[in-house]
Amino acid sequence: xxxxPTLFYKEVLRFxxxxxxxxxxxxxxxxxxxxxxxxxxxxxxxVYETVSYTAFLVPGLVMMSLLQNAFANSSSxxxxxxxxxxxxxxxxxxxxxxxxxxxxxxxxxxxxxxVGAGVLLATLWFAPLQFAEPLWILAFALLGGSxxxxxxxxxxxxxxxxxxxxxxxxxxIMPLTFLSGVFYxxxxxxxxxxxxxxxxxxxxxxxxxxxxxxxxxxxxxWQSLVIVATCLVLLSxxxxxxxxxxxxxxx
Amino acid sequence: xxxxIRVQQVAKRFGSVEALAGVSLDVRQGEFFGLLGPNxxxxxxxxxxxxxxxxLDSGHIEVMGCDVVSDYRNARRQLxxxxxxxxxxxxxxVRETLKIQCGYFGIRQTRARDxxxxxxxxxxxxxSKANANMRSxxxxxKRRVLVAQALVHKPPVIVLDEPTAGVDxxxxxxxxxxxxxxxxxxxxxxxxxxxxxxxxxxxxRIAMLKAGRVVALxxxxxxxxxxxxxxxxxxxxxxxxxxxxLASRAQEKEGAWSIAFDQYSExxxxxxxxxxxxxxxxxxxxxxxxxxxxxxxxxRGKEDRFPSGVGADARSPSSVGVTG
Ligand SMILES: Nc1ncnc2c1ncn2[C@@H]1O[C@H](COP(=O)(O)OP(=O)(O)OP(=O)(O)O)[C@@H](O)[C@H]1O
Ligand SMILES: [Mg+2]
Numbered sequence: 001x002x003x004x005p006t007l008f009y010k011e012v013l014r015f016x017x018x019x020x021x022x023x024x025x026x027x028x029x030x031x032x033x034x035x036x037x038x039x040x041x042x043x044x045x046x047v048y049e050t051v052s053y054t055a056f057l058v059p060g061l062v063m064m065s066l067l068q069n070a071f072a073n074s075s076s077x078x079x080x081x082x083x084x085x086x087x088x089x090x091x092x093x094x095x096x097x098x099x100x101x102x103x104x105x106x107x108x109x110x111x112x113x114x115v116g117a118g119v120l121l122a123t124l125w126f127a128p129l130q131f132a133e134p135l136w137i138l139a140f141a142l143l144g145g146s147x148x149x150x151x152x153x154x155x156x157x158x159x160x161x162x163x164x165x166x167x168x169x170x171x172x173i174m175p176l177t178f179l180s181g182v183f184y185x186x187x188x189x190x191x192x193x194x195x196x197x198x199x200x201x202x203x204x205x206x207x208x209x210x211x212x213x214x215x216x217x218x219x220x221x222w223q224s225l226v227i228v229a230t231c232l233v234l235l236s237x238x239x240x241x242x243x244x245x246x247x248x249x250x251x
Numbered sequence: 252x253x254x255x256i257r258v259q260q261v262a263k264r265f266g267s268v269e270a271l272a273g274v275s276l277d278v279r280q281g282e283f284f285g286l287l288g289p290n291x292x293x294x295x296x297x298x299x300x301x302x303x304x305x306x307l308d309s310g311h312i313e314v315m316g317c318d319v320v321s322d323y324r325n326a327r328r329q330l331x332x333x334x335x336x337x338x339x340x341x342x343x344x345v346r347e348t349l350k351i352q353c354g355y356f357g358i359r360q361t362r363a364r365d366x367x368x369x370x371x372x373x374x375x376x377x378x379s380k381a382n383a384n385m386r387s388x389x390x391x392x393k394r395r396v397l398v399a400q401a402l403v404h405k406p407p408v409i410v411l412d413e414p415t416a417g418v419d420x421x422x423x424x425x426x427x428x429x430x431x432x433x434x435x436x437x438x439x440x441x442x443x444x445x446x447x448x449x450x451x452x453x454x455x456r457i458a459m460l461k462a463g464r465v466v467a468l469x470x471x472x473x474x475x476x477x478x479x480x481x482x483x484x485x486x487x488x489x490x491x492x493x494x495x496x497l498a499s500r501a502q503e504k505e506g507a508w509s510i511a512f513d514q515y516s517e518x519x520x521x522x523x524x525x526x527x528x529x530x531x532x533x534x535x536x537x538x539x540x541x542x543x544x545x546x547x548x549x550x551r552g553k554e555d556r557f558p559s560g561v562g563a564d565a566r567s568p569s570s571v572g573v574t575g
Pocket of ligand 1: 251265268269270288289290291292293294295296297335
């Protein structure tokens with residue numbers, strides 16, 4: 001695994017050096033969502049018997065921030081180094097494609113977890129939170145973050161320009177995360193949209209993650225776990241395959 | 252002994268462009284090797300293939316006996332590449348950049364590593380910039396950092412793709428001093444450059460590429476001998492004619508006559524002949540063989556060999572193409 005520790009360290013250092021923009025800013029964005037949505041909807045929406053809307057919203061926002069930032073980290077790091085050409089510094093050394101994959105995904109996961117933890121800490125003031133089954137919290141945070149980090153690697157490698165990456169983000173990642181039950185329980189949706197949500201893997205990440213806090217969820221956390229883990233395995237295989245062939249990285 | 256670099260029948264197309272059309276060459280260990288050719292000849296493509304940045308359509312490349320595809324990790328450990336493009340990572344300082352590059356090669360954080368980084372910085376005149384951010388460096392300094400990055404893992408084979416483009420005279424000299432000393436210590440050096448005097452003075456052997464093909468491959472001395480000669484250049488006073496025996500050997504170029512010769516002793520009779528015929532000279536100079544002339548002739552093609560017969564030998568460039 002020579003090269004892995006350094007590549008991982010470099011990727012973490014890269015976002016940490018601009019931490020205000022990469023960690024603090026998304027925490028503030030999530031807080032704004034919380035303030036506005038909980039203010040408008042607290043008295044109107046009731047999802048679970050014992051849980052206030054604000055409390056319901058917090059895990060969703062934490063997970064949404066975690067996922068979006070994991071994606072943002074690997075994708076923007078790759079596209080930047082591709083556009084500037086500095087990608088060759090990691091293509092010239094004897095770094096295996098597996099080490100390459102792990103370093104980018106784990107560093108993105110660290111960024112996602114940092115932002116997620118930041119959001120969680122910041123929202124503790126607004127809603128009393130319970131941690132009913134913390135292992136689920138951990139499991140879905142790690143799996144979900146890795147999936148979006150993997151998607152970020154794919155997007156970063158596939159995109160040749162920044163606007164292609166923006167398209168990937170706006171037309172795939174944003175709808176998937178927003179339409180996943182962050183702001184509502186999908187049981188409040190009409191049947192058709194409930195069906196659609198069941199095809200969205202992000203729904204299971206958030207539902208399972210939320211289960212860890214309240215011990216209640218729309219579907220069984222075990223079912224979510226299987227679906228999310230399967231997604232991670234498939235995406236990892238796809239990403240590793242791309243890296244092994246040198247797709248778009250080695251002409 | 253295994254070759255430092257062995258390139259066998261390498262071909263690479265980019266769409267309709269044939270960047271490499273069956274290139275074969277060997278670079279021996281310890282050589283200072285020049286890879287020359289006009290823009291678009293395929294030099295960078297060949298180097299990229301060597302470094303695993305470009306996948307070949309066919310052919311094989313080995314670095315110190317390691318195949319660059321099947322044994323890519325060992326091949327890359329043997330190789331330090333200074334890329335042609337001026338690239339840098341804007342997030343880091345010069346020293347951070349070099350430490351990170353060490354880590355990519357699995358070099359542990361030891362005193363020896365730090366000492367080597369300091370030595371590289373010193374030799375490339377970067378010590379005062381060690382803690383400066385990459386963004387704040389001038390173009391020439393960024394180029395030096397690229398050279399430094401290629402050397403962190405002390406590669407036995409060093410490949411420099413136009414390392415002196417945009418670099419001032421002083422640094423060019425310090426850079427070559429440093430690279431020469433690495434070469435003396437046993438590192439193999441491969442160089443591409445458009446400064447032919449540079450190649451002539453540094454390289455022991457030279458390959459010339461044209462449109463993805465090797466059109467000349469020989470020692471620098473042999474190339475100079477075959478394609479370029481000593482020449483006596485004469486400018487005659489207005490109205491003066493060259494005596495017929497000399498005129499038959501001379502070529503006229505830009506209002507001056509050029510007479511090729513092999514030995515300096517051949518000059519004397521020419522001057523005597525001029526004197527005997529009362530020819531008044533306006534100017535006289537002795538031209539030495541130079542690589543630029545070789546380059547121009549080789550690039551123009553086989554037909555345009557040096558015509559006088561002096562110094563040019565009968566072998567065609569391709570017949571000496573692959574030497575062991
Ligand atoms: N990634 C690429 N995609 C398409 N064409 C390419 C690519 N890389 C190189 N080429 C083409 O291959 C040919 C050889 O290019 P290469 O960069 O190897 O030339 P070079 O000898 O290094 O030239 P220079 O002296 O200008 O650096 C050129 O016609 C170039 O346009
Ligand atoms: Mg080039």
